[in-house]
Amino acid sequence: MMRIRDIGPAVSFTWDGKRLQGQVGDTLASALLANGQRVVARSFKYHRPRGIFTVGSAEPNALVTIGSGAAQDPNIRATVQEIYPGLEARSQNRWPSLGFDILAINDLASPFLSAGFYYKTFMWPRSFWEKLYEPFIRRAAGIGALSGQHNADHYEKAFAFCDLLVIGSGPAGLAAALEGARAGARVILAEDDARMGGRLICDNALLNDAAAGDWVDAALAELAAAPNVTLMPRTAVTGAYDGGTFGAIERVGLHLPHQPELPRETFWRISARRAILATGAIERPIAFANNDRPGVMMASALRSYLHRYGVAAGQQVVIFTNNDDAYASARDLEGAGVQVTLVDARADAVAPAGFAGRFIAGAQVCDTRGRMGLRAVQLRHGDGRTEWTRADCLGLSGGWNPSLHLACHMNGKPQWDEGLSAFLPVPGMVPGLDYAGAANGQYDTAACLAAGQTRARAALGDLGLSLPAAADLPKTPQAAARPMLPLWQVPGKSRAWLDFQNDVTTKDVALAARENYTSVEHMKRYTTQGMAPDQGKNSNVNALAVLADVTGRSIAQTGITTYRPPFVPVSLAALGAGAQGAGFAPQRFTTSDAASRAMGAPMIEAGLWYRPSYFPQAGETHWRQSCDREVGYVRNAVGIADVSTLGKIDIQGPDAGAFLDFVYTNMFSTLPVGRVRYGLMLREDGHVMDDGTTARLGPDHYLMTTTTAAAAQVMKHLDFVRQAHCAQMQVAFTSVTEEWAQFAIAGPKARGLLQQLTGQALDGADWPFMACGPIALGDVQGRLFRISFSGEMGFELAVPARFGAALFDRLCDMARDLGGGPYGMEALNVLRIEKGFITHAEIHGRVTGFDIGMQGMLSRKKDFIGKAAASRPGLLEDGRELLVGLRATNGSLIAGARLFTQGSDAVRTADQGYITSVAYSPTLDASIGLGFLRNGRARMGEVIRVKDHLRGVDILAEVCNPVFFDPEGGRARD
Amino acid sequence: MLYLECPYCGVKGEETEFHAGGEAHLKRFGPGSSDQEFESYLFARENPKGVHFERWRHVNGCGKWFHAARCTASLEVFGTYSAQTTEPPKAIKDAISAKRPGWRWRDFS
């Protein structure tokens, strides 16, 4: 291996810690080849030494780790990674080193490691799986590893739109893109490679009697100058989806020294009215004994390394082919001074003109030698005679597979073409996607150019664009290829590899067939053929041809496995770009947020909202101390809580009352103006959706509150009922949750505080329990509701949100003067459990009004959503789990615990119910909770068993009324 | 990707802007309906491979519900229209007939 021509200035990089020189324009693979690095990886299962096999995206062997620390990227294809100054590359799946790998012992154990080995060996005992088998397999059979650290690298998602998406920039793609550019269409030309041109920049072919690269440069210059064309190099189209959508991954910063501001990769969603698949074809190898040695490569790759990278991959090269294309590799290598032997499996083959090396027709390569790098190749001549010949490099060409993967992403099945011995795409597999060039089985350059032009013109014509006359295509040399000879495997005793990346051999496929995994999908899963990161790009067709052979079927009958996105590996970081940390979900903040945080309150998430958990004070060492103190504020003085997160829906119109009557189980059209009523809302299936209070602000004006958790769901429900069931009603509503800041002022001193704040008496005659109305705070017009979620004398005061922060500060100051202060979610929860008020812990979607003891709220006089279902006998029958209170007789209750009759076994069949909410009640000095118990309302006073199998709780509790404190409700009234 | 046009605000968006809401044109049966009517209203749904009518909501937009006629196999959208209708408008039916001659869905064709 050596560099025979410089391609650019020197670049220094490291390989396994060793400093090496490459050149600008090199991939890691070409630079390693130029440096004589033959072994670059260890194989997946057998830890066999492996070298670079291909030149492009389909590389199965050369997976490496790039970078170090948190940002290290495993399983990067060395053939895709461009080198840059300071690039840090490491080999993987070896220990202690690439040259000496302990687990290469697996290779000697290969008779035991055949297909299905894991299924057969690690079946039992079951308990061994997690502790023994899986860790062993993960260590032994592996590829690269992540760092395990948080990666702060920047990734992006982006959208693009075009009339014509051209996928691939070889002759067909360039011809297609030029047509689109000239027709004025919005064109995107996407190319996986860093450089555009496809095989035109990898061969020394001629166009218009000059180097093909000249024509490519001119074409790219024209495209780059066209304002309607976007060139996207380093962008692999990864999937074809519905509606003309394509996924694509762009390597934005992976080829450059690390720059924090530059995304590493961008995941694109490209919406294209039409698309042309011009992805070319992938050369396929041939299976024979020990065909996986370092130095065994694809014949076309040898040519690419020579012309594009100036690297000769060997000094003594054998080319083994069944078709004419590899002749170009033989000729070009010979022209570069390499000694070449050309072995053609076709008996009637004749040596290419001007080829001076040894030419053998009707022969096959049947074995190789050289564990750490190819040393010799064994040939079997047509007469059966064998010979060993020295070689440090072997180029294989078993024909070509069109890269039709994207065409199959929407369930389309490609068709086997007997003449080409290849699967071809069928028209219409993906709506709007057409095929041109080698991807469609058109292998010669003239045909590619013509197809690109014709198919693009057809697509543009479909879009109604007026097309200029078709320009002349560049002149190509005459080429007449003779037919290939299908050749998938050379018979032999030793292992012959199909899938290099997953270590699947022809024997594995034969074994799968013997064990009756004869369907191609079963064979794939049994052997893991085609399931590695390369997804079998080099091996799938060969493997099914071998399967067809051993099962005595044709390839067409055998069929092919399903192609699925993504076409190349896509990092999860790119797919999930932006959705980590604070970008994971929107954040909603109340107007008291800053003040609460300033007081040291830990914030907890409530949906998208953040609410204070409690407000710690000096000397408090445990949240319970703060919580108990805050409960005391409300029970004995006055507490302030921000309740703005509850959903608020403003409902107006002459039919507002009738609409509410239909969505609530109880009546609202009869509610007097200036009054508030508690309402229960069901789903049509009779189960509780939400609850809350609704105030009548005027004859045609209501304000509904929802729980924080269900605000969006209720809004969606109201919109639906309004549009689908109440289309004739004159009613309109809108969410005003964020327009109003609302604070609960609760406790025996609540009225006193508000008198002081508003200068009004607010006595029981004018402001009885459940009254509401406007209230002035100086110039600010607010709303006051006399409602209580704590069971104490309570008000909720709402002001336009811009006054919220100031009002909160003021309320907290006034409360402190009265011996109270702010209280958080913990105290709020204790207060409501003491009163038996439900939240979505109780109305979790599987309970009815009957279950929570509110059957009386289901009006008999009118229809409402959920009425018919709620009156079904099955939802009212004996034995349902009903809401109860629970008071621990020993220990502490725990939410999620199951309930059992005392003395019964704590097993599923004896289950009697469960606990939904628990609290330590400082008011009652008891551990109390709410839960659902079979026939619970008839079991008051019973002592039952509370068991939490997961957390090891097993205690007793007394069943009681869910209203633990002030059951008559006198404290909230005057 | 699925593209839908909200008939209320006129915005054309991709699928993440919308939520699917089940089958369209269900006639509500409430109290007093027969067991069979109620059961079919609450539970019985079409599951066609081909032409289908669905409810969608422009959840990350105007918030309104609307109806969409589309093909469950190809995901092709024939049209979207108001939720305040008990059957698809003629223009939608014609658009479907042009592409799926002889289509049938519940009582519509």
Ligand SMILES: [Zn+2]
């Ligand atoms: Zn809309």
